[in-house]
Amino acid sequence: MTIREATEADWPRVWALFQSVAVAGDAFAYDESTTEAVARKLWFDLPAQCWICEVAGRFAGTYYVRPNQPGRGDHVANAGYIVTPEFRGRGFAVVMCEHSLVTAKRFGFTAMQFNFVVSVNTKAVRVWEKCGFVTVGRLPSAFRHAELGFVDALVMFRVL
Numbered sequence: 001m002t003i004r005e006a007t008e009a010d011w012p013r014v015w016a017l018f019q020s021v022a023v024a025g026d027a028f029a030y031d032e033s034t035t036e037a038v039a040r041k042l043w044f045d046l047p048a049q050c051w052i053c054e055v056a057g058r059f060a061g062t063y064y065v066r067p068n069q070p071g072r073g074d075h076v077a078n079a080g081y082i083v084t085p086e087f088r089g090r091g092f093a094v095v096m097c098e099h100s101l102v103t104a105k106r107f108g109f110t111a112m113q114f115n116f117v118v119s120v121n122t123k124a125v126r127v128w129e130k131c132g133f134v135t136v137g138r139l140p141s142a143f144r145h146a147e148l149g150f151v152d153a154l155v156m157f158r159v160l
Contacts, residue, residue: 001060001092003099006050013059014050015039017082025146027124029116029153043080049103053083053096060087063096065104068113077109077160093124097131105160112158118143119152133158 006014018039022030030039044050048066052059061083068078079100083092104112114133117124125135137155145151 001095002054003051003096004054006044006052006062010050010052010059010062011040011044014043014052014062017059017062017084018043020085021082025144027118027121029143049107051096051099051103053087053092055087060084061092061096063100065100065107065109067109068115075108075110077104077107077112078115079104079112093127094130097127101131101158101160109160111160114154114156116143117154117156118145119154120145120148125154125156128156131158 015036018030021028022034023032025031030042042048043062043064048064050062050064053061053063061081063079063081065077065079067074068076079097081093081096081100083096101112112133114128116139117128119125119138133156135154136157139153139155141150142153143151
């Protein structure tokens with residue numbers, strides 16, 4: 001497995017993967033109406049730093065690191081991760097998260113915060129806990145799950 005900085009040529013694959021997760025309606029606050037411009041601003045364009053995970057040259061996933069907030073909150077990172085369907089369940093999210101923590105620290109961030117982790121996405125919650133994140137807040141019925149209706153979202157945090 002290789003994790004490398006994204007290049008412009010990677011954007012179409014990142015966008016297609018982003019769209020598939022947004023349409024699924026079970027993990028991202030972004031939905032099927034999210035435009036390519038909005039997704040690109042979140043995931044790919046500065047101040048975000050986008051990374052690509054590959055296995056034997058095949059696209060396996062992506063993540064970004066960016067400031068969670070501007071100005072006085074810009075010392076705390078935020079990140080997002082997507083693993084392609086064929087590579088899910090193999091530990092790639094853990095590897096990308098660990099890589100992102102090192103990357104964030106190298107960029108000068110002192111902590112990382114996930115603002116909106118879907119509580120019923122138990123695989124993701126377990127991954128983030130394995131990577132040292134703790135739940136610091138619960139937002140009741142904040143996420144409109146495509147199949148389950150309103151479910152809680154978690155705020156998760158970790159000092160770097």
